[in-house]
Amino acid sequence: MKVEPTVLLADMNSFYASVEMAHNPTLRGQPVLVCGDPERRHGIILAASREAKRRGVKTAMTVGEARAICPDAVCVRPRMSLYLEVSWQIQQIARTLSPLVEPYSVDELFIDVRGAEHIWGDAVEAAGIFRQRVWEAVKVPCSVGVGPNKFLSKMACDVEAKKSPSGVALWRVDDVEAKLHPLPIGKMFMVGSRMERHFRNMGLLTIGDLAHYPVDYLMRRFGLRGAVYHNLAWGRDGSPVRPDSLEQTKSVGHSVTLPRDYHHSDDIELVLLELTDEVCRRARKLGKAGRTVSVGLRAYDLTRGFYRQTTLPSPSNLSGPVFEKAQLLFRRHWDGRPVRTVTVDLSGLEEDGTLQQELFRDMDRQDRVSRTMDRIRDAMGTTAIVRASSLLPAGQARDRAVKIGGHYR
Ligand SMILES: [Mg+2]
Missing domain, CATH: 1.10.150.20 (5' to 3' exonuclease, C-terminal subdomain)
Structure with a gap:
């Protein structure tokens, strides 16, 4: 039986550097490095723009090494919340192609367009449409591998798409012996x-x-x-693209696309409350409580809006305290523009049953940091958290780490 190639793996090119260039046009065309601590020679390069890579700079080099190779490089500090915001936006764009979207890391995601191929022509055309939509919305270039399963799409992306001028590569099972x-x-x-x-x-x-x-x-x-x-x-991989795999374990979230634009804060707050109720109910059903509340708002075209989060004093799955924070985020960040999509997420989930014990346990900060990091590693794989933790000052690592977790649903 021939398996149709319907799985896409999209990987943002030089993600952090590309986001910085998208937000600061004067950086375009320059060798841009996103570095943990530009002043410290031992800071690590988290991302290098194409121009910097061309000169030989590689991710994970130290600032000292990179400066030696590329003295005119522009070093910028990482803005994790901005990258996560863009990452979330890219996920939303993926969901316009298919509901089967599985974030793999902060800058990679799987999309299975099965059943929807006819809408986009075929999977390769869907890949082209995705690249174009991402570029138009956030000005970040990406490479897309297409295959009959996750494994081959990832290999097609890493080995061929990243080097191809079209940015898209298709690998079928028939290609395995020649290409793999x-x-x-x-x-x-x-x-x-x-x-x-x-x-x-x-x-x-x-x-x-x-x-x-x-x-x-x-x-x-x-x-x-x-x-x-x-x-x-042999190119055989039966693991499905699982849209809910992360959501179930690490966070519960709910989004709604409204039938029309909402203009009034009262209306939007009502939607927020409904979503909060739903999210808290699901958390209680899972026997979990969350520490981080996130709210996202989007305009019709998905390009404007925000996704912000805040932390509860203690984990909760009750509408009262969660809504209080959701409302606070909304009032602080909404700019008054019409709203079409509303999202509420509750993340940093913990077992509800263990909460009381933890209240009485005097965990030191470091313990909490590592436990948080473990949870994120479990959810997202090791690379994303290594990047973040290796550069952030210790005092902020936990907060940042929690933020990363919060954006993965
Ligand atoms: Mg990438």
Whole structure:
């Protein structure tokens, strides 16, 4: 049976640097570096613009190393809340193509357009439309891999789309032997540095080597994971694009697109209250309570609006305290423009049952920081949090980390 390629993996190019350039036109065309602490030589480069990369600067270099290669680079401080805001906006654009959207990291997301291909022509055309909409709305370029599953779309993006002038690449199962198998094993999605070492020690240097290694041996050594790797090496991946996977565990959120523009604050606050009730109900159903309340408002064209958050004094799943914060955010940030889409999120979720115990436990700050980071790592994978934590002053790490969590639904 032939599986149609309907899965897109979109990856924003030099995301933080691109957002900075979108917000500051004087930076365009320059080698721009987003650095943790530009004054400190050991600060880490979080993102480099295309111009800076062309000169040899790489992400995760220190500021000192980058300045040595590219002395005229413009260093800017990271603005995480802005990047998360844009990330959220990009997710909303993805949802105009299909409801099956799964954020993978702050600048990558999977979109499954199955069932909606005919609307967009096919998946490759949908990829083009997505790129165009993202560019028009937030002025951030992206690369899109297209495949019959998440694995092949990610590989198509990393290996081909990022280098292609069109920014889009399609890999089918038929392409596996020609395109996937010659690649070094370390380039394989889902293979981390530890697995790479295991495979290399077994003499498996390319993905093709892994594909042709007897699956029984792989399973004897790695259990069921061995079978998964074998299948991936043949381009077979059964994991679905799960729109709710993060929402269920880390946050509950609810959005509504109104039938018409709302102009009056009373009307909008009523919608906020309804959404808050719904969100709190869902949190209670899950046996969770949340610490962070977020509110998003959008105009009809999705390009204007805001997404802001604030923290509750203690985790809650009750409409009273949550709405109080939602209302506060709304009154503080709404500029009076007509509103079409309203979102309320409750994140930083914790088990409701453990709350009381924690009230009496004198956890020191560092403990809370690491626990928060663990939760975010679980939700988003390790890279996003490594980037953030490696540069933020310790005093802000927890707040920032919570913010990152709050934007993933
Ligand atoms: Mg990227």
